Amino acid sequence: MSASKSAAKARNEPAPGHVALGRLGDFVGFRLRRVQNQLSRNFAAVTAEEGLKSGLFSSLAIIGANPGLSQNELSHEVGLDKSVTVTMIDEMERNGWAERRRAPEDRRRHALFITEAGQAKLDRLFTLMEETESAVLHQLSEGELALLSELLDRMYDAVVRDEG
Template sequence: MPARQPVAIDAAKEGVKLGRLDDFLGFRLRRVQNSLSGNFAQAIASYGLRSGEFTTLALVAANPGISQNELAREVGLDKSVMVLIVDDLEKREWAFRGRSKTDRRRHSLSITPAGQAELDAMFAALERTEGIVEQGFSRAELNLLHELLDRMHALCIDAAA
């Protein structure tokens, strides 16, 4: 396997100056997120998913019995939007709602076998699209990046509380 070479981008050489945006994490994160999610959306366009459905299905698979409220909070979506997403996942027969065994007032969500099969196929597409970018980093760099992003997320949650 060839050694990974860091890719240095100088926005000024590309004709674009970031100006004051150069100092803000949110801008840099959004720029990367837009690129990665755009590539992934293109790779799974045939599914005709609305925004947030892949993430919701993946979180339901990882957290059987999760509530819609917990999902909305984790994904950062309004509860009413989450209802629409879960409705669509149910129509596709990829997920289903049930009553929580611990709190009858709340719905618990689970993935169906068909939903798991589709999710596996979408994760394969995600691995291909992100793999192109990940090749520019070592495993240690990726682990550090994940750790830092998780820490940033926790700080954002704490700041909102």
């Protein structure tokens, strides 16, 4: 051990790269956050290369899985304000990935649809996302991954129900 490290230890300073978590380590929210922060940064890097802003990917995926969805429904599902959704759909239409169609049964609503180009884009993004996640998921067995998903779903149901 070096002299400076000994000095640091004597002062009760943390060794570089070995920062203590203390009670913070008892919280699952903390663990969740740091994993998710790193993952979302990797995701953001990938999606930025593909020329789209964060959040657009999951919105496009939701539209693709729910043709005719309204902007309000999309906003609620992805957890964004409706004004943010407007900007995002604008960008999708500009790129030709999705389109608004005035709903005949309620002309206030815009029914959202993914285009062929949007579906192709989405397929490519899904592949990129799989590659991005694979580094992390290789740490987990298939059973562990399934269990993890189940636990996260149970937690999500609880936390969503909690806020109404």
